[in-house]
Amino acid sequence: MAQCLVCGGEKKPGTTIYSVDLGDGVVVMRSVPAQICSQCGEEWIENTTARTLEKSWNMPKRHHQVGVLAFS
Numbered sequence: 734m735a736q737c738l739v740c741g742g743e744k745k746p747g748t749t750i751y752s753v754d755l756g757d758g759v760v761v762m763r764s765v766p767a768q769i770c771s772q773c774g775e776e777w778i779e780n781t782t783a784r785t786l787e788k789s790w791n792m793p794k795r796h797h798q799v800g801v802l803a804f805s
């Protein structure tokens with residue numbers, strides 16, 4: 734069973750909102766799959782998911798101050 738590294742609670746699969754500041758804009762990604770601690774609420778995003786997120790940053794970076802994407 735996956736354990737939270739912060740409090741030792743149980744991590745459960747869910748989705749979260751993930752944002753990154755690119756310097757010339759901010760990108761917010763919704764519905765990002767993550768493991769969420771049922772005890773303290775800490776969120777853990779898989780490395781493979783994080784890599785997919787990084788690729789997606791390029792799209793709204795061009796013209797928008799703030800971009801909102803849905804992870805899929």
Ligand SMILES: [Zn+2]
Binds near residue numbers: 770
């Ligand atoms: Zn926890």
